[in-house]
Amino acid sequence: MAKKKLVKRSWAEPYKIKMVEPIKMTTRAQREKAIKAAGYNTFLLKSEDVYIDLLTDSGTNAMSDYQWSGMMLGDEAYAGSKNFYYLWDNVKRYYGFKYFVPTHQGRAAEHLISKILIKPGDFIPGNMYFTTTKLHQELAGGTFVDVIIDEAHQPQNTHPFKGNIDLQKLEDLIKKVGPKKIPYISMAGPVNMAGGQPFSMKNLKAVRKLADKYGVKMWLDATRITENAYFIKIREKGYKTKSIAAIIKEICSHFEGIWVSAKKDLMVNIGGFLATNNKRVFNEARNMVVIYEGLHTYGGLAGRDMEAMARGIEEMVNYDNIHARVGQIEYFGHRLMEYDIPIVLPIGGHAIFLDAKKFLPHIKQDQFPAQALAAEIYVDSGVRGMERGIVSAGRDKKTGKHIYPNLELVRLTFPRRVYTQAHIDVTFESIVEVYDRRKKITGLKMVYEPKYLRFFQARFKKL
Numbered sequence: 527m528a529k530k531k532l533v534k535r536s537w538a539e540p541y542k543i544k545m546v547e548p549i550k551m552t553t554r555a556q557r558e559k560a561i562k563a564a565g566y567n568t569f570l571l572k573s574e575d576v577y578i579d580l581l582t583d584s585g586t587n588a589m590s591d592y593q594w595s596g597m598m599l600g601d602e603a604y605a606g607s608k609n610f611y612y613l614w615d616n617v618k619r620y621y622g623f624k625y626f627v628p629t630h631q632g633r634a635a636e637h638l639i640s641k642i643l644i645k646p647g648d649f650i651p652g653n654m655y656f657t658t659t660k661l662h663q664e665l666a667g668g669t670f671v672d673v674i675i676d677e678a679h680q681p682q683n684t685h686p687f688k689g690n691i692d693l694q695k696l697e698d699l700i701k702k703v704g705p706k707k708i709p710y711i712s713m714a715g716p717v718n719m720a721g722g723q724p725f726s727m728k729n730l731k732a733v734r735k736l737a738d739k740y741g742v743k744m745w746l747d748a749t750r751i752t753e754n755a756y757f758i759k760i761r762e763k764g765y766k767t768k769s770i771a772a773i774i775k776e777i778c779s780h781f782e783g784i785w786v787s788a789k790k791d792l793m794v795n796i797g798g799f800l801a802t803n804n805k806r807v808f809n810e811a812r813n814m815v816v817i818y819e820g821l822h823t824y825g826g827l828a829g830r831d832m833e834a835m836a837r838g839i840e841e842m843v844n845y846d847n848i849h850a851r852v853g854q855i856e857y858f859g860h861r862l863m864e865y866d867i868p869i870v871l872p873i874g875g876h877a878i879f880l881d882a883k884k885f886l887p888h889i890k891q892d893q894f895p896a897q898a899l900a901a902e903i904y905v906d907s908g909v910r911g912m913e914r915g916i917v918s919a920g921r922d923k924k925t926g927k928h929i930y931p932n933l934e935l936v937r938l939t940f941p942r943r944v945y946t947q948a949h950i951d952v953t954f955e956s957i958v959e960v961y962d963r964r965k966k967i968t969g970l971k972m973v974y975e976p977k978y979l980r981f982f983q984a985r986f987k988k989l
C-alpha cells in the first residue's frame with residue numbers, strides 16, 4: 527500500500543515536446559523600464575521582454591508535426607492550389623457549408639460579411655460584442671445591439687451557459703426596428719468578452735425558431751466553436767456521447783454561414799475564412815476578396831498556410847486535445863480560487879479573467895483598474911495579460927464618452943499546446959503576491975488615444 531490514499535487520477539496532454547523555444551528571463555528593474563516605455567499597455571511591450579506570454583491565444587499556438595510537415599507540401603500556385611481544395615473539402619466536411627472563401631485572418635472575413643450583408647441604418651443583435659466584429663458592423667453602417675442574457679454581465683454568476691441569447695431582448699428588438707432592418711443575428715461562442723462563456727444547443731435552437739418566425743438570418747463567429755462544442759458535450763443533457771465533430775456540425779447547421787479566425791481553434795499562426803450555403807453571398811464574397819485580400823483561391827494566404835489550416839481542422843475535433851486545453855485553464859482557475867482571487871465564473875474555455883473591480887476596488891473605473899493590474903502583473907513576473915474593460919469598450923459613437931462596461935477584467939489567455947503546468951504555477955504565484963499588496967497599486971491616466979480599437983495602441987501614465 528502507498529503511504530497516502532490516491533484521491534484522483536489525473537489527465538495529461540496528448541502530445542509531447544519535440545522542439546523548444548528558449549524564453550528570456552528578465553529582472554524586475556528591466557520590466558519596470560519596459561512597461562514604462564510601453565505606456566503601461568501590454569500590447570506595446572516587445573515580446574522578447576515577456577517571460578510567459580498570455581496576451582492572446584491568437585496565432586500563438588504550437589503546430590503539430592503533422593501540420594509542420596504539411597507546410598512542406600505548400601502548392602504556391604497563384605490560382606487553384608491543391609491546398610486550397612483540400613482546405614475547402616475539410617470546411618465542407620467538418621463545418622458543413624458548401625461554399626468557402628479564405629482570408630488572411632478573421633477580421634478580413636468580418637469585413638467582407640459586414641460589407642455584403644449590412645446596409646446603413648441596420649441593427650445587428652448579438653450575444654455580447656467582440657471588438658473587431660462590432661467595428662466592422664459599424665463601419666458598414668450598422669448598429670450592434672447586445673442581446674446576451676443578463677447573467678453574462680455578472681462575473682460571479684455561475685450560469686453554465688452565459689453565452690446564451692436572451693430571447694425576450696431579441697424579440698423586443700425585432701419588433702421595435704422590424705425584421706427588415708436586421709440583416710442577421712450575429713452569434714459567437716464561447717463569448718470572449720463575457721469570460722469565454724458558451725451558448726447551449728437548447729438556446730441556439732430557440733433563437734433559430736424565433737429567427738425563422740420573423741424570417742431573419744443567422745451568422746456565426748465560429749472562431750472558438752470547438753470550445754463551445756466541448757462545453758455542450760460536458761454540460762448539456764443529451765450530448766455526453768456525441769463527438770466534438772458531430773456537435774460542431776449540429777451547431778453550424780442552424781446558420782446561413784460562418785466566419786472564422788483560424789488563429790484560434792485551428793492552431794495555426796495565420797489564417798481565416800468565411801463559409802456559407804448562400805450562393806449569392808458566396809459569389810459576392812468571392813468577388814470582393816480579390817480587392818482586399820487576394821485571389822479567391824488564396825485570400826492573402828500562402829498555400830502552405832492553407833495546408834496547415836486544413837490539418838488543424840482535423841486535429842481540433844480530437845476530444846483529448848480540447849479536453850487538455852480546457853483542463854489546463856481549469857487547473858489554473860482552481861488554484862486561484864483556492865486563494866480567493868476574484869475571477870470570472872464559470873472558468874472559461876480559453877482564458878482566466880481576473881475581476882479587476884474586485885481586485886482593485888480603490889481604483890475608479892475611469893482610472894483603468896484592469897489596465898493597471900495587467901501592467902502590475904507584468905512587472906511582478908514577466909507574465910503578460912491584457913485589459914478587457916473600459917479601454918477595450920471604447921467610446922460611445924454618439925456622445926463621445928467612455929463606455930463603462932460592467933466587466934472590468936484582465937484576461938490571461940493560454941496559447942494552445944505551448945505552456946506547461948509549471949508555467950501555470952509560476953503565473954498563479956505571481957498573481958497571489960500581487961493580490962497581497964494590491965492596496966499599493968495606483969490607477970492610470972490615458973495620455974494617447976487612437977481613434978479605432980484604442981486598446982491596441984493607447985498609452986498611459988501612472989497617477
Ligand SMILES: *Cc1c(COP(=O)(O)O)cnc(C)c1O
Pocket residue numbers: 584631632633634656658659714718747749750786787788789790797798
Ligand atoms: C480573434 C477573433 C476575431 C478576429 O480574428 P483575427 O484573426 O484576429 O482577425 C473575431 N472573433 C473572435 C471570436 C475572435 O476570437
